[in-house]
Amino acid sequence: RSGSRIRRKPFPFVPPDHGSLAGRERNKAVPISPVKMRVVSLEGVIDEFEALTKDASRTQRETLQKILEQNGEAEYLHKFGLGGRTDPESFKACIPLVTHCDLEPYIQRIADGDTSPVLTGKPISSISLSSGTTQGRPKFIPFNDELVRTTMQMYRTSFAFRNREYPIGNGKALQFIYGSKQAKTKGGLIATTATTNVYRSEQFKRTMKDISSQCTSPDEVIFGSDFQQSLYCHLLCGLIYSDEVQIISSTFAHSIVHAFRTFEQVWEELCTDIREGVLSSRITLPSVREAVSKLLSPNPSLADSICSKCVRLSNWYGVIPELWPNAKYVYGIMTGSMEPYSKKLRHYAGRLPLMSADYGSSEGWIGANVNPSVPPELASFAVLPNIGYFEFIPLEKPKGQQLAKTASTIHYTESEPVGLTQVEVGKEYEIVITNFAG
16 A cells, blocks of 8 residues: 555465465464574474464554554655554555555655655665566665565575475575666665665675575675676586585576576586686676685686586586585575476476575565475465565456466456455455555
8 A cells, every 4th residue: 555556466375285384374474583593493483483373463453553653754644644543444444555656756756865754754775676567667666674674584484494394504505696786866875676675785694694595606796797797606606615505596597597508608617717716707897806716726626526527417407416416405486477497497406396485576575485395386475464564456357258368468357455364265366565665
């Protein structure tokens, strides 16, 4: 409502095959305290998840109350006469459902330097840029520390469930992640992708360390301005730390597939770098070259081992477990538009399981994959009820619509939105988010 209305693939409610959750509505989910994983056991996180799952309705009311209290001075809320009330009934009666277009003038004022409480009580620290799939151009989306906090909660929650199925120890992750170009708005705010806003936060680095998922590559590679140079260095750093890598991941499945298609072309050059301890001349960015060169030293035995394994492979099948023998799984968003990449990813992953990452959008996260052992094509997600206030617009297919049509081409009939605990298993919904960043 005061957040953006997401028009994405409809959200299907399907019960997961997950322990004690199996007998409950699948999306009654739970808040996880923002604690460091080195202090609280992962099993304790899951126990808390299970305990709090039972009272998602109360958590949603408290979350909405917190959002409205934090942003009570916002001009937007005053405009619609909410008058300091924080209950869901008043909120729904006063604040209309909107799309990004309705909020765009307010967001533009923030981007242009208006520091008054336009949409939020707390200052907006930066602007996230959406992928541009909705309007044909990127949308400006307010971003603040609360969204970083909820992102870290999502990472910790899903990791706790993954680690129960596939335990890892202290190690590293070969993460194909990239910081996008950062621009400045008229008002001096950084404008970049939502993932870049997360990657450049100190909370991200701390959380990755807490969940044994520190990236093999230095920051200079992640934030390098040349994608191809960063990709090459990700592969090189991953090979340097090959015995320590336990997770292969990226935000999206297609990034992992692209990385290994590139590896097929450059593996001999990578071996030369490792054998001689000298970085390829293709890396020309000074900061990237300096950072990666510090990790390199002549290692002929590692280079020979990589070379020997590569030449034995048949059409690169199973290259990931062959070169990273301690890797436990491959992780990234593999649902929706990423699903077609699963076949090729399975080819590269060989015996390693594929795990689909969590469900979210540029506006904020929605649900965690708490049943990671199922194939990505069958993944379901449990909504975390304290990271935002969620409403669900029931979608009904008009009679006579062709069954062959996809979700994106069907013209649905929309009903009044229902709350998180009012959804019905098997129905499809459009999600409405009200988040902590306006």
